[in-house]
Amino acid sequence: MPICSFCGQQAETDEVPLTWVTSVENGRKLLYCDQCARENVRSIEGKLDSAWW
Template identity: 40%
Template sequence: MAAVCSLCGASPHPELEGDPPLGWSADLVDTGDGPRTRWVCDVCTRRYVRSIEAKLDQEWW
């Protein structure tokens, strides 16, 4: 597997982080060449989750 973060370009170290890397997020994206996996590293995943939480209405909490 050649996981590369689609946001920052980081690459995991398989021996340290596992394969697939622990804490990373993945989703399937439809492209002209068929579906492919898009990876987001643990750092960018945390950053993205926090931005979603910040946009939620106060009533949700």
């Protein structure tokens, strides 16, 4: 099951919800739930690593 890399929220199904964001940081694929993505959208679009959020 997909898990948010920021807050740890688990998706309800085995598929990544359409509202979640996928990011690649340091060669790793990370998933962010819709709430974390909304709260950090500027940092995500600015390609900042999640360590800076």
